[in-house]
């Protein structure tokens with residue numbers, strides 16, 4: 001007996017065997033997914049199932065905590081959990097066989113069910129998860145069989161095992177954890193890493209879509225966006241640019257793997273409450289007259305002062321053109337759109353047909369859509385939060401009714417209708433920064449999509465609301481910049497802003513959380529004046 005607890009010493013090799021076994025299984029699963037479908041990967045399928053079963057509050061937590069890195073956070077958390085569970089399976093299997101392998105088998109079933117639950121899944125989607133479990137079980141048995149005290153699985157009873165471990169023979173006598181175990185476990189682990197990384201690389205390979213996008217030449221718009229006058233920029237260094245670059249545009253979606261759609265793969269089926277069911281192909285879409293507009297897109301999860309908002313120049317076909325072709329029935333009040341990865345979105349038909357620039361978009365800031373922003377085709381509809389309007393990778397439109405259908409987020413606690421709320425934000429200087437007394441220039445943005453911003457007010461501490469200077473309004477569908485020159489006196493001061501829209505409505509001051517239909521409240525910053 002050694003002075004360290006023999007019980008815990010005995011458990012470590014089993015825990016390591018569990019982690020190596022499950023790791024090898026998952027690596028094999030990735031490789032099997034290469035031959036089946038990227039979405040059949042047990043890792044991705046379980047992650048997607050977690051995303052799909054998250055209610056609004058969990059989404060809010062994830063987006064607030066991790067922002068647009070929420071996907072990395074999910075995979076990190078999953079990996080952490082898998083390592084712990086795998087270690088536990090190893091220990092449990094050594095102590096109470098075959099409990100560990102039974103648990104691994106159950107997780108294999110969970111993975112298979114998750115994969116079979118993916119849109120477009122066929123029965124073969126179960127193969128990678130089943131393979132993962134089988135590999136993990138075999139590797140675990142082999143590794144545990146190499147540990148001292150192990151008897152050939154067939155001749156082992158839990159009784160024997162307890163006797164062996166109770167007297168500490170497992171660790172103290174003979175070769176302890178032998179070279180053979182260490183070398184095998186190390187070798188399998190190394191192989192798993194190589195195979196897993198290779199599999200993941202192949203699965204995440206977007207080369208085909210990237211090549212398709214690179215050679216794509218966008219048509220010229222029939223109706224071009226008016227040029228952006230320099231006066232839309234408030235001219236304060238550090239202010240948010242009026243047009244958001246593609247690289248800086250926020251990204252929010254449920255896609256753990258960006259859909260790999262080429263223009264040749266793409267078509268849009270229009271069905272439901274229509275006179276003619278139609279299918280539009282890429283060439284047909286590209287031949288239609290295109291409209292180009294600047295539109296400010298906002299996410300419903302954007303907290304007061306948040307950055308889930310961007311303004312881009314979009315090129316696309318008016319969605320109403322396509323609805324006219326299909327001939328929509330008067331009773332249809334919802335356009336239920338679906339992406340190639342099965343995400344759904346319910347938009348009021350009125351928002352598509354009331355004359356606003358609702359576009360089926362192919363271009364963003366003069367380029368084909370970036371893959372993560374919906375390549376090759378997405379929707380952009382001024383005035384509505386993204387979850388009820390902005391379907392990326394869109395492939396299906398069903399004309400239906402709000403009384404009959406619910407969409408991805410509206411079945412998880414968000415409102416059926418999602419008009420963007422009037423809001424404003426302070427962009428500079430940074431909160432908690434220090435400034436010498438005298439003039440401090442505060443700059444920000446305000447938005448009231450499809451209505452327009454008439455005024456922005458600023459308040460210092462408990463003082464009166466004072467009007468800010470506004471940059472030129474580009475259109476009612478875009479955000480508007482503002483600035484305020486503050487004669488600051490020494491001390492700590494809190495600055496707040498509020499917007500007033502073109503209809504004379506003032507931004508709601510009371511705080512409301514983003515769930516279920518968008519945040520309200522005032523953006524504030526605190527500055528130290530010396």
Ligand SMILES: Nc1nc2c(c(=O)[nH]1)N[C@H]1C(S)=C(S)[C@@H](COP(=O)(O)O)O[C@H]1N2
Pocket residue numbers: 249250251252253254255297298299300339340343372373374385386387390391392393
């Ligand atoms: N296919 C698909 N489209 C989607 C989503 C999604 O999860 N899947 N999210 C929507 C939401 S909630 C928002 S706010 C916008 C964000 O668009 P962006 O990522 O291009 O900024 O996309 C919308 N379109």
Ligand SMILES: [Mo]
Pocket residue numbers: 252298299300301385386387
């Ligand atoms: Mo969103």
